[in-house]
Amino acid sequence: MYGGGYIYEDTNTNNQNDASVNDAAKLEAFEARIAAGEKIEPSDWMPADYRKQLIRMIEQHAHSEIIGALPEGTWITRAPGFKRKLALMAKVQDEVGHAQLLYSAAETLGKPREDMINDLISGKSKYSNVFNYPAETWADTAVIAWLIDAGAIINQVANSKGSYGPYCRALERICTEESFHLKYGHDNVVFLATGTPTQRAMVQDALNRWWKPIMHFFGPSDKISVHNTIMMRWKLKMASNDDMRQKFLDMYVPKIWDLGLTIPDPELRLDEATGKWNYTEPDWEEFKRVINGDGPCNKERLAVRKMAEERGEWVRKALMKQEERYITPLA
Amino acid sequence: MKSDSTIKSLDPRITRADIPKDENLSINITPLDQWQTYEVFHQAKKGDHHIHVGSLHAPNPEMAFLSAKEQYARRGKCVNIWVVKTADIFTTDFEDEDMYETNNEKMYREAGGYKVMERINKYKKEHKKNPEEAKQ
Numbered sequence: 001m002y003g004g005g006y007i008y009e010d011t012n013t014n015n016q017n018d019a020s021v022n023d024a025a026k027l028e029a030f031e032a033r034i035a036a037g038e039k040i041e042p043s044d045w046m047p048a049d050y051r052k053q054l055i056r057m058i059e060q061h062a063h064s065e066i067i068g069a070l071p072e073g074t075w076i077t078r079a080p081g082f083k084r085k086l087a088l089m090a091k092v093q094d095e096v097g098h099a100q101l102l103y104s105a106a107e108t109l110g111k112p113r114e115d116m117i118n119d120l121i122s123g124k125s126k127y128s129n130v131f132n133y134p135a136e137t138w139a140d141t142a143v144i145a146w147l148i149d150a151g152a153i154i155n156q157v158a159n160s161k162g163s164y165g166p167y168c169r170a171l172e173r174i175c176t177e178e179s180f181h182l183k184y185g186h187d188n189v190v191f192l193a194t195g196t197p198t199q200r201a202m203v204q205d206a207l208n209r210w211w212k213p214i215m216h217f218f219g220p221s222d223k224i225s226v227h228n229t230i231m232m233r234w235k236l237k238m239a240s241n242d243d244m245r246q247k248f249l250d251m252y253v254p255k256i257w258d259l260g261l262t263i264p265d266p267e268l269r270l271d272e273a274t275g276k277w278n279y280t281e282p283d284w285e286e287f288k289r290v291i292n293g294d295g296p297c298n299k300e301r302l303a304v305r306k307m308a309e310e311r312g313e314w315v316r317k318a319l320m321k322q323e324e325r326y327i328t329p330l331a
Numbered sequence: 332m333k334s335d336s337t338i339k340s341l342d343p344r345i346t347r348a349d350i351p352k353d354e355n356l357s358i359n360i361t362p363l364d365q366w367q368t369y370e371v372f373h374q375a376k377k378g379d380h381h382i383h384v385g386s387l388h389a390p391n392p393e394m395a396f397l398s399a400k401e402q403y404a405r406r407g408k409c410v411n412i413w414v415v416k417t418a419d420i421f422t423t424d425f426e427d428e429d430m431y432e433t434n435n436e437k438m439y440r441e442a443g444g445y446k447v448m449e450r451i452n453k454y455k456k457e458h459k460k461n462p463e464e465a466k467q
Contacts, residue, residue, distance in 0.1 A: 074342040
């Protein structure tokens with residue numbers, strides 16, 4: 001899964017291209033290559049800002065995968081039934097694996113993984129806002145796996161056609177794996193929605209809780225979002241936040257209504273004339289407040305990440321002792 | 332008994348971990364904490380070439396293999412994996428790709444560089460007996 005709503009910020013970029021950023025001829029050749037659909041590879045010349053934007057994007061994406069494993073992992077111990085427990089563990093393992101792929105893609109741009117982890121825990125780098133909300137019941141994990149992953153796939157399929165080779169290759173692998181997440185999530189939601197009144201109420205509650213984060217998921221409205229033009233020319237971003245939100249609504253609102261579930265937005269309806277969805281504008285002040293640290297779970301998420309790094313440190317150190325080798329006994 | 336100074340989570344595993352509530356989160360892991368990188372090559376079927384599928388971090392080749400198996404071979408078919416320390420791979424820069432430019436100019440190394448039919452047809456045409464002459 002993945003967050004589309006990026007917040008612009010400085011990153012610790014490897015600014016090896018700073019001196020040549022104003023090199024008009026190189027920039028022109030670079031943009032021509034992108035326009036022709038070529039992929040940019042790590043050792044190619046690139047404008048410093050392209051590098052910076054990419055690091056910011058891919059790093060946020062990686063952090064989202066690794067933090068996203070936490071709300072879903074919440075219910076592994078109490079998954080209803082062995083099959084669902086196995087499936088949820090496999091899904092969470094996938095998310096952590098996706099983080100590894102993405103960290104590697106970001107590293108090709110010159111930011112070491114250690115710096116990315118430091119910046120995640122200090123709050124300097126962000127991750128998808130949705131993971132700052134709690135998964136209160138089992139039904140929350142079903143809604144996350146179905147609808148957040150659905151949003152992620154829309155984002156990632158678009159971005160896998162982007163311009164940076166390593167990121168595109170990572171996204172292709174990620175999308176292949178996530179098709180299972182979507183089906184798994186849908187299966188869980190359908191099971192609850194077609195079950196007992198208690199189960200239906202449970203999934204409706206979860207949908208009510210998650211609708212706001214889902215609408216936030218694609219990032220601030222195009223009206224207030226910055227940096228889109230150059231991001232799109234450089235094929236870092238392949239569709240605007242609002243276009244992706246519309247695509248998501250097109251694909252999933254009918255499926256939700258099909259199950260007899262309601263969506264907690266009285267304004268939500270398809271405008272037949274324009275073919276676009278009308279909806280209540282999400283609260284972007286809340287979005288900013290939560291992404292900057294003031295959400296229900298921000299502190300816990302980062303404290304857990306920090307704990308994992310700190311308590312795993314001795315294992316990482318011990319494994320580095322390569323001179324200690326096991327020798328097969330002679331007798 | 333849990334004290335108020337540790338995190339109470341919806342996830343019982345996190346509550347059990349006794350993680351202190353820390354208002355000023357920061358960490359300073361240093362270079363190589365996450366180990367060096369390896370490149371992974373994956374063979375889907377016996378007889379195929381190994382194909383590069385990505386990289387990972389590991390402290391030694393054995394751990395690189397374990398991670399490669401989890402990361403790049405936990406789905407689909409795989410019969411074999413190679414892991415190679417990234418530092419041991421020598422590669423050319425894309426900036427130098429012009430060194431391969433003349434590849435397609437050396438037609439004498441290509442099957443298409445040899446056009447025998449033109450010559451055969453010309454020969455046949457010159458030596459073909461005129462049917463009228465043959466009757467006489």
